[in-house]
Amino acid sequence: MKTTFELYGAQTGNCIRAAIALEEAGLSYMPKLVDLSSGEHQGFDHLALNPLGKVPVLVEKQDGREPFILTQSNAIIMYAAGKASGRLLPDNDRNRAIVLERFFFFVTDVIAVSHAAFSLRASDAQQAQKILTDRMLATFETAETYVVHDEFIAGQTFSAADIAGFTITRSVKSDLPWPKLPNLRRWFERIEARPAVNRGLQAFDQH
Template sequence: MRRMWTPDTGRTSTSQDNAVHVVAVSNSGIDMDWHSVAALDDFFVNEHYRQVDAMDAILELYGSQTGNCTRSAIALEEAGLPYTVRLVDLPGGEHRRAGHLALNPAGKVPVLVEHRPGKPDFVLTQSNAIMLFAAERVPGRLLPHTERARATAYERFFFFLTDVIGPAHASFFLQNQGIADGAARLIERMITTLETADLYVETDEYMAGDAFSIADIAAFTIAASVETQVAWARLPNLRRWYEMVGSRPSVVRGQRAFDLS
């Protein structure tokens, strides 16, 4: 039995034929030889078993009310992946205790743990890795399918990570070290860089095009942390995008994931 792919519908069907030689797609004008069909056949079979295997997974997200944890929660929400929140008491030092250090020796949050029957637990300890995990678990939901669109999503995603979120984390460190002036300068630079993203959404609905992606999650969570400091009045495109993303049900749920009061 073979699995047949219909490009104009995106659906698969099955055939009892031992071999499939040619698939002609009249709507798109594409002729696919049997080598292409065999490759697609293998793809869909592997994808089917990957998704079935993933359905047995139980996800636990350890964290607290921080930007990194919120990004992870929003990604899981947007991907439609069920998970259980495990609140880590940071003020109480729970992240420095043996139980949490067994998951992440660095004593940081978030931590994602995936449990599957008969398999060792899988642990991820970086928020950006968790976001990419969610994006790849449900293809097309948080990253575009096409190569160029996906490349743009990565470009914008890393822009916010390195040029906006990175300086914000450095500012937090300097503030804790008593270097208030240096911290303030970094925040000022971070906000200035964030505001340049107004150009990204001048003609596109989202940060990386016409579809929501991991770039929007990274951008929204850092923008929310400095919401009162952004000059929204002179950034109509960014303000429109910010309000739209902030109203998404999955984003709202992700923001509240660690608010267990």
Template structure:
């Protein structure tokens, strides 16, 4: 049996089956990227809820796996060379899982890097900008009388949606006919922008018709429907 007891995180979130990949996450846009990918890939895994509302990602045990204190993180008992591999950052995890399973990432080198660039587009642009807009539009920042911060992030979020819209014109998926980790990286954030941050009207999201149709296609996938609620909230 694979031994994971040397990893402190397993003290707080013990593995029922140490031979399976361990996912430490919460159903946020970044968190569900990994559960959706795992469901698509069919890799056996266990999901552990790290409640960020209770600051569980800042506990000593979690920080031993991710010193940046953010979900998601994984512990793969069957990593490279047959050794356990701890890994954090959702983009890095998506890339690792796709390469491990040989799916969701084109084998052609040029297409592979093109896919990765769109994952980085989400990591560097869509995630940070949409998240800031959510703060200033829905959460504590919405109480600020000065709306310039909200408007700044709304303008940039709308621009990013425009980039996505142009990419998706006459395309089924980000990479054309093939559903990849680029779609998985991006669509949870677009969904959150509309249905959780309630920014659809602010940004005129229904005008981005190719993007909204793509989002519907993503949400129709059974793996996406399962992954969006893994791990479940209490």
């Protein structure tokens, strides 16, 4: 049965994480650029895919079946992992649990706090924004401990935890206290050099 994937998205951390997961899982897909600046994500066609009017959205098409539509970047990463037999999530229970522990560390303790701080940017709540930003930046000292002895965030192999860590590290790169994070710096450069990561970073460049 022929299967095709389309990934609707834009040049944002959530979309790039989804694209990197598909790339690292070895799934070929067609990136579909959604123009957020013109409000395309609030148009009829996009709302039919995601009534929340958000990206990314993954659409899986198979001959003779209704398209399968999946929203939420983290669900897309997990779906890609399920199709990649051990490449993003290890088969071993304990190894998988550690990957999930660190994946959710980045998703809930770092990315969510960063988004909360960002959402206050246009408000008068500058003090609250600073508290959240400082708390988010401080979490990178925990991330540093993950890569003191291991090459990747959750052990000796690349995983979904590296994907979650990479895009947020990239987006706050200029604000991080790098002298305190020497192992994290080496990890970041290692991830940045991966061909699949590079393809994911460029997925929404010119499509």
